[in-house]
Amino acid sequence: MNKRATKALLTKKKITEAALSLFNEKSFSRVTVDEIIKETNTSKGAFYTHFKSKHDIFLEKFKEIDDYYVNELVDIIAKEGRYADRLEVFLRLQMTYIERDLGWDVIRTIYEVELNTERDSFFLIPDRPLYSILMDIFENGQKNGEFRDDLSTEKMMEICLRTMRGILYDWALRKADFSLVEEHGELFGVMIRGMKK
Incomplete structure (x- = not known):
């Protein structure tokens, strides 16, 4: 696996783990994509590269x-x-x-x-x-x-x-x-x- 693919996998994992943590803390319905992005210090583009929505x-x-x-x-x-x-x-x-x-x-x-x-x-x-x-x-x-x-x-x-x-x-x-x-x-x-x- 090249560096780019490895970085993409790590970003996806980082977003997943942060989102699950936020969902547990605040409940799924109260967490926004913007909050997930802020928590992970990523971009909307990075989020939507990996997920269509927070449900994904x-x-x-x-x-x-x-x-x-x-x-x-x-x-x-x-x-x-x-x-x-x-x-x-x-x-x-x-x-x-x-x-x-x-x-x-x-x-x-x-x-x-x-x-x-x-x-x-x-x-x-x-x-x-x-x-x-x-x-x-x-x-x-x-x-x-x-x-x-x-x-x-x-x-x-x-x-x-x-x-x-x-x-x-x-x-x-x-x-x-x-x-x-x-x-x-x-x-x-x-x-x-x-x-x-």
Whole structure:
């Protein structure tokens, strides 16, 4: 990578991190692009080179999260023989990553932004890598005779995603007053048992 490309990546990262910090501090709706530019000591041109709007900063964060799932977790869960075990391990590692690496502020801000009805939510984009990982688990688990066959794989994924969003939304509402890592076992355990044959 040449110096120019490296500098561009660093600028993009600087803008992303500063914007997320401002969103956490003031709330997404109260932060302007001008404030982000001032905080990062960059220009409007630099901002709009990397992002169409401040909402696009969250798209970058989602991509970063999905990249983590693909690059870090897929190989780990593949070591599990049973697909139900792969699902349990994936969800445990996911909640660990969210709690320890992303934190309450980022999750709260993500939900604040994604509940805006003026645009489509990234949560609902069908080709997210997260959804591909879950669909693979449910499809193969069903073929392997581990999961119920009276539920479609799409329905199982929908149940899983709603459970996932529910625990994260509750965690955000409660200002992280419980551990996602500890709580996930009980909640997702009930869900997984309900999907098994």
